[in-house]
Amino acid sequence: MFHNPETAINLPQRITVMQGQVYVGTGANEILTTVLGSCIACCLYDPLARVGGMNHFLLAEPSPGSGTVADQNYGIYLMELLINQMMTRGGVKSRMKAHVYGGANMHVGMTRIGDANARFAKNFLAEEKIPILRMDVGGESARRVDFDPVMGRTRCRTVEPVAAPAPKPVVAPQTGGGEVELF
Amino acid sequence: MSENIHVLTVDDSASMRALLRAALTSRGYNVSQAEDGVAALEWLADNNGGIDVIVTDINMPRMDGFGLIEALREQSRFRDCPILVLSTESSDEKKARARSAGATGWIVKPFDAEKLDSALRRVTH
Numbered sequence: 126m127f128h129n130p131e132t133a134i135n136l137p138q139r140i141t142v143m144q145g146q147v148y149v150g151t152g153a154n155e156i157l158t159t160v161l162g163s164c165i166a167c168c169l170y171d172p173l174a175r176v177g178g179m180n181h182f183l184l185a186e187p188s189p190g191s192g193t194v195a196d197q198n199y200g201i202y203l204m205e206l207l208i209n210q211m212m213t214r215g216g217v218k219s220r221m222k223a224h225v226y227g228g229a230n231m232h233v234g235m236t237r238i239g240d241a242n243a244r245f246a247k248n249f250l251a252e253e254k255i256p257i258l259r260m261d262v263g264g265e266s267a268r269r270v271d272f273d274p275v276m277g278r279t280r281c282r283t284v285e286p287v288a289a290p291a292p293k294p295v296v297a298p299q300t301g302g303g304e305v306e307l308f
Numbered sequence: 309m310s311e312n313i314h315v316l317t318v319d320d321s322a323s324m325r326a327l328l329r330a331a332l333t334s335r336g337y338n339v340s341q342a343e344d345g346v347a348a349l350e351w352l353a354d355n356n357g358g359i360d361v362i363v364t365d366i367n368m369p370r371m372d373g374f375g376l377i378e379a380l381r382e383q384s385r386f387r388d389c390p391i392l393v394l395s396t397e398s399s400d401e402k403k404a405r406a407r408s409a410g411a412t413g414w415i416v417k418p419f420d421a422e423k424l425d426s427a428l429r430r431v432t433h
Binding site for chain 2 (some may be wrong): 208
């Protein structure tokens with residue numbers, strides 16, 4: 126057999142979606158991947174536009190009146206960012222379907238952040254009327270998620286806890302959100 | 309005083325509406341809300357336009373923020389009403405489009421409640 130360079134170049138590009146990030150597929154041959162502990166990754170997919178994207182958030186939302194900015198550490202911001210970026214690529218919100226992964230409670234005896242995160246994702250998607258096709262959350266194991274944003278296929282496997290990066294808040298850039306520009 | 313300022317927030321995300329309502333009511337604003345541009349126009353028609361300032365998202369179903377701003381500026385009673393865009397978008401092209409449609413300003417999400425408060429005070433006084 127001769128080596129066929131055509132098959133070699135058809136391998137998908139693996140794109141890691143880190144905590145605090147959102148990535149929407151470009152239509153190229155890509156696999157979005159991430160490793161989760163107590164964090165949540167939500168994968169959204171519009172089957173008609175064949176557009177999919179993933180986010181990866183640390184916490185649900187700031188408590189009301191705390192004065193904390195709902196920045197890239199929070200699901201409430203990263204969910205909206207994901208939906209908007211999907212819409213920019215031709216996705217329609219009413220057609221979107223969701224897969225939700227993560228939300229493990231990695232450390233027994235500590236605050237069950239994973240449960241709070243999973244509850245937030247479920248409530249947010251219900252409020253936005255986006256159906257959840259698959260939800261694999263909770264437990265005490267880390268998970269690796271792979272998502273094909275063109276086909277909308279996901280794979281979720283449990284992995285050794287050491288594979289999940291320790292969750293920590295992402296420091297907002299100096300010129301981050303909330304900037305006001307009056308015309 | 310913000311107690312007398314009536315804000316209409318327009319955002320299709322129920323979670324974002326709840327966050328905005330909490331941030332603004334805790335600072336004394338009177339808050340009304342609509343889920344998209346069409347609902348905002350209906351609310352304004354039903355309430356005889358009784359609003360001091362409008363804060364609108366851009367990406368929304370039925371009628372987006374650009375469409376809402378254009379529709380409002382066509383009505384003489386909203387020609388001078390301050391309209392702030394509150395969006396995850398921050399491209400110069402989108403800002404220029406909002407500006408030419410008649411927006412008063414642009415605020416990038418995630419919003420900082422203090423900065424939003426200060427912007428609302430500036431455009432309503």
